Amino acid sequence: MNDSSPTGRAGRYTLIGIVAILAVVLIGLLWMGVLAPHPMDFAGGTRVALTEYHAQDPTGVPAELKSASLIEQGEYLARAADCAACHTADGGVPFAGGRAFVLPFGTLYSTNITPDKETGIGNYSDANFLEAVHKGIGRDHTRLYPAMPFASYTYMTTADAAAIKAYLFSLAPVHAPAPQNTLSFPFNQRSLMGVWALLFNPDKRFEPRTERDPQWNRGAYLVEAMAHCGECHTPRNLMQALNNREKFAGAVQAGWRAYNITSDPKSGIGAWSEAALAQYLATGHADGRGAATGPMGEAVDNSLQYMTQTDIAAMVTYVRSVSGIASSDLPEPKASPAPASHAEGVAANSDPRGKAVYAGACASCHDWTGVSPVIPSATLTGVRSVNDPTATNVVQVILSGSHRQAADTRATMPAFGSAYSDEEIASLANYVTARFGAQPSAVSAQNIAALRAQN
Ligand code: HEC
Ligand code: HEC
Ligand code: HEC
Structure with missing residues (x-):
């Protein structure tokens, strides 16, 4: 066949296209290996499958709820994972979706996850639900945007996801279609999210560390698979995946600064006592450290305030074990109060x-x-x-x-x-x-x- 014929040219373009995609995938794989370690890599040690771990099970509900109904267990776990945070519009019905995510390339809306058959997830099978939570695959096998934090929820056990589904299906169905997204090309191409998931979703369930005690492993499960703290507190790479080389070193999220929560004593929370961190997570305030406002206040109100004391203590143990990273732009907080006289304190020539x-x-x-x-x-x-x-x-x-x-x-x-x-x-x-x-x-x-x- 003559190479300059239309079909020959189309074939060549297809070939170039395929080579380009392969190159992107290859670079991405290298990137993943080099730049995006597993969120628990900082801890070192031996990872084992949950079935190989013979100490106390770090997953599921805390001891207080072991004999509760599946729906009650699911409610606790849905709170731990804070599904309501994103799936509720301002002033809207919980889980009915419609919250706007304003991104540089348009607006994305969360969807309705009440059991309404037409506009919610009423027709989802257990397998469909697991695909959404573990793999980022939504209705009709379309790819979900990683604004849905499936790359964290992928660590959730199948049993815990099933309990969350049982809870969601016990709620009253709400008829609420999600508003139309306004994403620009090429970001409106959902299939690209399949490539993203291939590169950045480990698609693996939680693996405990045998060297660490059960409390640390419980904290790790709650923080990584459920509360997804890193989705706000860990910086992202150019492809919007979490850069765990700088785990918890702080990032800007929806216009708010989610601070450095590594154990660095000056710019992180290394100088906080265990009690202060527990108080902050459970109540949204720590004496001498301030209040949780903005998205952190919401995380406390919708999610963390419902965690048992033992679960809060486990999260505190895990978070405090994360290696310290200094942020050069965050000074050690000033400990002394300002002068009582308003005439003193700030240079007179300031605005x-x-x-x-x-x-x-x-x-x-x-x-x-x-x-x-x-x-x-x-x-x-x-x-x-x-x-x-x-x-x-x-x-x-x-x-x-x-x-x-x-x-x-x-x-x-x-x-x-x-x-x-x-x-x-x-x-x-x-x-x-x-x-x-x-x-x-x-x-x-x-x-x-x-x-x-x-x-
Ligand atoms: C940080 C925000 C956020 C959190 C937290 C979150 N989601 Fe989502 N979720 C989204 C967004 C945004 C979408 C829509 C993504 C899209 O359209 O590609 C979505 C989509 C979904 C879908 C697909 C629905 C459909 O229409 O196909 C399911 C199912 C889902 N989420 C379940 C959950 C569950 C269960 C939880 C808690 C374990 C949860 N989500 C927590 C943001 C979130
Ligand atoms: C939805 C985004 C989001 C999630 C999820 C989130 N945080 Fe935050 N966090 C923030 C923001 C924003 C702030 C700053 C709040 C402020 O200034 O009042 C913050 C502040 C904090 C602080 C106070 C830091 C300081 O120096 O004052 C701690 C501690 C903290 N978060 C821990 C956590 C832990 C632990 C988790 C998971 C259990 C978590 N956060 C989940 C956004 C988030
Ligand atoms: C009616 C009393 C009241 C007034 C007036 C008020 N604040 Fe506040 N402010 C509060 C309370 C209460 C909190 C803690 C909120 C919480 O616990 O969630 C707070 C929190 C803050 C914080 C966050 C502190 C932290 O822990 O991160 C800042 C900053 C702040 N206020 C600044 C201001 C400024 C500036 C003004 C004037 C424009 C102002 N406030 C007026 C009561 C007030």
Whole structure:
């Protein structure tokens, strides 16, 4: 056949296409091997299949719930995995989907996972459900976007996934079609997600480490297979897969900074006591360390507050064992309160608008010292957000409030986003970090506008 004939050219393009895809797959495989270790590799030791592990089973529900019904067990596990976080729209029915994920290339919506046959997962068999949770394969065998954290849930046991399905199927079906995604080409090509899954989803169930005790292994299971802490706290590579070489070193998630939670004493949480970390996870606040706001506050409210004390203790043991990684831009939090006099503390030549707003809107609850006499849990001294020189979460909390009640007084941090201009909020954030933190921020009105756009 003549090579310049249309069919010959098409054949050559197909061949080039196939070679290009193979090259991408090969680079991806190398990348996976080189850049994306398993989330538990930091721990070393011997991995064994669950059936080979003869100590206490690290999976399933805690001892208190072993004799509960399958549905009750499923409810606990669905909370541990926080399915509601993403599958509930703002103010919507739990699990009915429709939450928007604003991505650089368009908006993706979570789907309805109530048992409605038409718009939910009512027609899913057990096998379909497992394919979604372990492999990222959705209805009609289409590929799911990794915004659904199947690369973490893949570690979940089949029995635990089945309990979650039993719980979801016990809920009232809600008729709620997901809004149409607005992703641009080529990101609207679901088949590409199959390549992503091939490269970055290990598609393996949880493997305990024999050198570690049962409590550590239970914590590992809860953190990796269920609570998916790394999906927010671990940085991603160019292909949006978790880069476990920097496990838990911090990342920006939906406009919020999910801080470094490695055991580095200055920029991570290595200096926190076990009790402080347990208190933070169970209640959303730790004395002297601050409050869980934004997506972390939601994780506490929807998920972590329901975990038993023993499960919280197991997670604390596991998280504290993660190797320390220093973030050069996060200083050690300043431990001393600011001066009681508002005339002292921040250089007189700094932008006066921030101080004026602080006096009018903030000092009544947060005091000039930052140690609140009325609401102890609103204390700003020693808190990471005011010791982050990007001031990202300070701005977010000012814009949208805390959406939750403080653990002690039930007080709420109000939203000030519509009360002040971008300029005022920028100078307020810069004032707050300069007054209470180790290093002042220098955010601009443009930074505020960009963060507003993410809400
Ligand atoms: C971090 C956010 C997030 C969490 C947590 C999450 N999901 Fe999802 N899930 C999504 C998104 C987004 C989609 C839609 C993905 C797409 O359209 O490709 C989805 C899709 C699904 C689907 C496919 C539905 C369909 O229409 O085919 C199922 C099933 C599902 N999720 C179940 C679960 C279960 C069970 C849990 C808890 C164990 C869970 N999800 C937790 C974000 C999440
Ligand atoms: C949905 C995203 C998300 C998930 C999932 C998540 N976090 Fe967070 N986390 C955040 C954000 C955002 C912050 C910052 C909150 C703030 O400034 O109030 C945070 C803050 C924290 C802090 C406080 C750090 C500091 O220096 O103040 C700890 C500790 C923490 N998370 C631990 C965990 C653990 C453990 C898990 C899993 C059980 C987890 N997080 C799951 C987003 C998340
Ligand atoms: C009605 C009392 C009240 C007012 C007024 C108020 N706050 Fe708050 N603020 C709180 C409470 C309570 C919390 C802790 C929220 C929680 O526990 O979830 C908080 C939390 C915060 C945090 C997060 C601290 C952390 O632990 O990460 C920052 C930053 C903050 N406020 C700044 C401000 C600024 C700036 C203003 C003025 C615009 C302001 N607040 C006004 C009550 C208030």
